[in-house]
Amino acid sequence: DTEVTQTPKHLVMGMTNKKSLKCEQHMGHRAMYWYKQKAKKPPELMFVYSYEKLSINESVPSRFSPECPNSSLLNLHLHALQPEDSALYLCASSQEIDRAQIYGYTFGSGTRLTVV
C-alpha cells in the first residue's frame, strides 16, 4: 500500500458544527502532516507529527485540533470554523522527518471543506 487515504472527500459544515477529517497510511511512515490549500494557492503547512507527537504547529487557530492516535492515523478535529476556513485540506506522510527531503512526501487527495 503506497497511498495516503483521506476521508471524507467533501465536507460541508455550519459554523457551529463539530466535524473531523481523517487521514490514514500503511506505509510505515512515522511523520505525518496537515496542509491547508486555498484556491489557486500553494499548500500551507499547519501541523507536523513525528512518532505520534506534535512536532510543529504553525500558529494555527485553536478551532483546528490535530490528533495522532497511532502511527497510521491522523485526525483533524474542526469546531466553530469560519467561512474563510473553506479550503482543500491535504494530509501527507514521510518516512521520518529528517528523511523527508531524501524520500519526499506522499500526499492524499484531500478533503474539500466548505464552511457555511
Place this chain on the structure above:
Amino acid sequence: AQSVTQLGSHVSVSEGALVLLRCNYSSSVPPYLFWYVQYPNQGLQLLLKYTSAATLVKGINGFEAEFKKSETSFHLTKPSAHMSDAAEYFCAVSDEGDDKIIFGKGTRLHILP
C-alpha cells in the same frame, strides 16, 4: 528563510512542444528541491527531487529537471507536451535538517491542441 520563486503563474504550450517551467531558489547552500504536480481536485504527486546525488534529475511522466548552482535554478522540462500534462506544478524547497518544505506559488500549465 528558504524560498522558491516560480516565474509565470500560467504557461501555455502546444501539444508536442517543449515544456519549460522555471524555478529559482534562494540559498547559499544547495538545498533539497522538489517538483510536485497537482491535477484538478487531487492531492500533490511527486514528479522528481534533487538531493545532491546528480544535477540532472529524471522523474515520472517524462519530466526532468537540472540543478544549476551558478544560476540557483531548478527548471522543469519535458521534450514533448501531452494534453494529460495540463495541471498545476509546484516547485518546493527544504533545507538539510529541516522538517518542512516550502512551496512556490505554482505554475498552471495549459496544453493547446
